[in-house]
Amino acid sequence: MRLIFTFFKAYPTQSIITLGAMLLAGLAEGFGLSMLLPLLGVVINTTSGGEGPGGSTQSNLERYVAGFFDTVGLSPTIGVLLTFFVGGIVLTALLSLLANKKVGYMVAQVATDLRLALIRALFATRWEYYVHQPIGMYTNAYATEANRSADAYLYGIRVIALLLRTTVYAVVALLMAWKETLIALGAGFFILYILRRLVTKAKKAGQRQTNLLNGLLALLTDTLQSIKPLKAMAREDMADLVLQKETNKLNRVLQKQVFSKEALKALQEPLITIFFAFGLYVAMIWWQIPLATVITMAFMLVKIIKTLQSAQKEHQTMVIAESAYWSLVSKIRENEGAHEAIGGTVVPCFDRAIRLDKVSFSYGVKQILRDMSLEFPRGTFSAIIGPSGAGKTTIVDLITGLLSPQSGQVWIDDLDLAAVDLRAWRRMIGYVPQETLLLHDTVLMNVTLGDAKYSALEVEDALRAAGAWGFVSEMPDGIDTVVGERGSRLSGGQRQRITIARALVHKPRLLILDEATSALDPASEAAICATLRQLRGTLTILAISHQTAILEAADRAYRLEGGYAHFIEKNDFARGEGEGFGAPA
Numbered sequence: 001m002r003l004i005f006t007f008f009k010a011y012p013t014q015s016i017i018t019l020g021a022m023l024l025a026g027l028a029e030g031f032g033l034s035m036l037l038p039l040l041g042v043v044i045n046t047t048s049g050g051e052g053p054g055g056s057t058q059s060n061l062e063r064y065v066a067g068f069f070d071t072v073g074l075s076p077t078i079g080v081l082l083t084f085f086v087g088g089i090v091l092t093a094l095l096s097l098l099a100n101k102k103v104g105y106m107v108a109q110v111a112t113d114l115r116l117a118l119i120r121a122l123f124a125t126r127w128e129y130y131v132h133q134p135i136g137m138y139t140n141a142y143a144t145e146a147n148r149s150a151d152a153y154l155y156g157i158r159v160i161a162l163l164l165r166t167t168v169y170a171v172v173a174l175l176m177a178w179k180e181t182l183i184a185l186g187a188g189f190f191i192l193y194i195l196r197r198l199v200t201k202a203k204k205a206g207q208r209q210t211n212l213l214n215g216l217l218a219l220l221t222d223t224l225q226s227i228k229p230l231k232a233m234a235r236e237d238m239a240d241l242v243l244q245k246e247t248n249k250l251n252r253v254l255q256k257q258v259f260s261k262e263a264l265k266a267l268q269e270p271l272i273t274i275f276f277a278f279g280l281y282v283a284m285i286w287w288q289i290p291l292a293t294v295i296t297m298a299f300m301l302v303k304i305i306k307t308l309q310s311a312q313k314e315h316q317t318m319v320i321a322e323s324a325y326w327s328l329v330s331k332i333r334e335n336e337g338a339h340e341a342i343g344g345t346v347v348p349c350f351d352r353a354i355r356l357d358k359v360s361f362s363y364g365v366k367q368i369l370r371d372m373s374l375e376f377p378r379g380t381f382s383a384i385i386g387p388s389g390a391g392k393t394t395i396v397d398l399i400t401g402l403l404s405p406q407s408g409q410v411w412i413d414d415l416d417l418a419a420v421d422l423r424a425w426r427r428m429i430g431y432v433p434q435e436t437l438l439l440h441d442t443v444l445m446n447v448t449l450g451d452a453k454y455s456a457l458e459v460e461d462a463l464r465a466a467g468a469w470g471f472v473s474e475m476p477d478g479i480d481t482v483v484g485e486r487g488s489r490l491s492g493g494q495r496q497r498i499t500i501a502r503a504l505v506h507k508p509r510l511l512i513l514d515e516a517t518s519a520l521d522p523a524s525e526a527a528i529c530a531t532l533r534q535l536r537g538t539l540t541i542l543a544i545s546h547q548t549a550i551l552e553a554a555d556r557a558y559r560l561e562g563g564y565a566h567f568i569e570k571n572d573f574a575r576g577e578g579e580g581f582g583a584p585a
Ligand SMILES: Nc1ncnc2c1ncn2[C@@H]1O[C@H](COP(=O)(O)OP(=O)(O)OP(=O)(O)O)[C@@H](O)[C@H]1O
Pocket: 128, 131, 363, 368, 386, 387, 388, 389, 390, 391, 392, 393, 394, 395
């Protein structure tokens, strides 16, 4: 029930409108049903000369209905009553249609809102937090948990609607015969009570499904990302074994859910029948109630109990899906707790230089940079080299503000990066990673990433600047050519140029290349280096690389080692050596 309250709090107006429509549908149905007894009364009175088999047959409801017809000036003939009965049912169908449409739209909205909230919260997290998140868990949350949460909302709304319907039927039945109705309600709740364990079991199985799916999807994503080496070493059977074990666990949990659901369905029917048979016996043999009244009452009371049981079935389905909602919400909350501070409000210009001033940085106890001072003057092409793990990417992450130094400052001209509006600063940066992540889409889409604000001319300019216009313009559809899965229709060098164009299209002031040419053949690399040299001056370029070609193309370089940076003179580039810079005195 906490879930239903939570949803009502999140969507108060829509939920109330939806329920209102469902309540009206229930009332209309009750109204149609309320015609049934007077209808039978009229039939029996007509055929037996005014009295049923048990003497005076006018129930309270018949009197109310007769009063209603008196007031509106109609006589309760079979024709009129049938018209009202059919009208009630048609109205019910119409209102149900409206209500179900509303619920359907709301369910889709809930899933969409949760997905967007998750993605926004994840994108806004601190980099250090983000890199430790299992991607598969988020894929699962986005695809499965959002859907299951929306299902939980749907079934929750249905539970409320069914309870409201039960109330409507109960009110109608109480007007007809309050004692029998109270007994029926008591029996209905008793049946719910004895079957409640099946709901609890289903809930536990739902929780287990949520936990298993989170782990399984995280494992599956990791496995699929590293399948090539596994296949090459014929070790995919190991991964298969683990996945198989987890998938089988999931299967068992799903079986438990099926069992609980089917058992609930199977037990409800006989229990109602026992109650019904007993009720009929008592009414007809002990209380001597006339057959017409007993039939109408039985119809009504069984309807009440059946509606209550439907509410229990929907509740069971709701609790199976419910844990997915709490899991998703806890991810959103955790992500919101790891929100990245976007720094200050000052928008930098970057007219002179980026400087690292006595910067120290550690991951936990592992010190990566020690009291390091570096400078990247505007318009220059700088290279950062050094052994693997020396901290080259860490420096870039400090410059982009993805990481913050534990001591020392990063300066953009004379502005401390801590006081800078980070998003404004990052919009001045073009970033090219080692892995070219091209979408299975057109060149245009790959350059703009779907941002419609860039014109075809701006895309062409970016492609020209990246040295990609030559081969793109020769493609059959130019910038509208689809590049294939992960850019498979392009060579490595061409893919990297498209990625550079993507980094250039928003006209950055600083272009960062993080080992962007390390996977390229010497010819492609040389072509990209020539492009970079042309861009230098209008752009400040910072390239992390192990490649001699990049080092030779750069104006200046730093070599990182042991937490310290050494400035390398242009003349010493070939040897990769240089005087100490930033090292302790
Ligand atoms: N998120 C992290 N958590 C913990 N340690 C990290 C994290 N990221 C990097 N490291 C560690 O910090 C050190 C520096 O990493 P960094 O990526 O900056 O090195 P690099 O010089 O760019 O290496 P490579 O050339 O191999 O890419 C490495 O030892 C790495 O294991």
